[in-house]
Amino acid sequence: MTTKLYTKDEIVAKAKEIAHMIANTEEVEFFKKAEAQINENQMVREKIASLKTLQKQAVNFQHLGKEKAVKLVEEKIAKIEEEIDAVPIVQEFKQSQSDVNNLLQLVSNAIANTVTNEIIESTGGDLLKGETGSKIKNSQPGSCS
Template sequence: MAKYTKDDIVARATDLARIIAETEEVDFFKRAEAHIHDNQKVKTLIADIKGLQKQAVNLQHYGKSEALKKVENKIATIEQELDDIPVVQDFKQSQVEVNELLQLIASTISNTVTDEIIISTGGDVLMGETGASMKNGGGSCEGHDDCDHEH
């Protein structure tokens, strides 16, 4: 049985990351991000939000709750205007798709490692139990001819 080091795994992960960077999802993300940076209306609205956020921090610091509420409402209005712009919608959608891809990869790795541990210890993948837990009184003997403990 092959033994891998952390360095081996990191090297493989780096290769996988390069492959992921070549997917349609990441390509869509890069194009959407470029459109965001090229859009003057988006730049202006983001600058407006940043300026208002600084005002909000100062108003909060000085306890000016009425003025703070007005500034927060302005920020919300501009954020909604920003969200209504098609290139922003595309960008947000691309973020969701890349995140879903990364979550799928992470869960696939996690599930596969768990299954490999169960299999390598003579456990039952369907029951989600390692061979060690089965030998030590965990699990069910149903359907196991070689089960030598009582429940």
């Protein structure tokens, strides 16, 4: 039995197909809706603008070596971040980000594990030990290396 060998272009095309599938999941749809709601929320937008201004101030104070000023600005930043994080839609957005990242990690792990297992199986290796056939053959006494 001969196994079909794939080209990089074929693999990339399949990856784009999978990416399209992921982009059209409930998780991604929820992420997009939550992001749109955040962008429509004036209070959140204003707090994010304040946060960006304070972050620039913190960088400027650090360059000037004004440690007390940096500390005060960092405290203000932390307070605004807490206020933003307390908004329910922000919590939902962060959860949806996590869900999408988990989905991407799941796909990545499935690919990595399947590739590893197929290499082990195709070389007559041992899946339970995670060893390829060549490793097993070369570790047996009396084998030529």
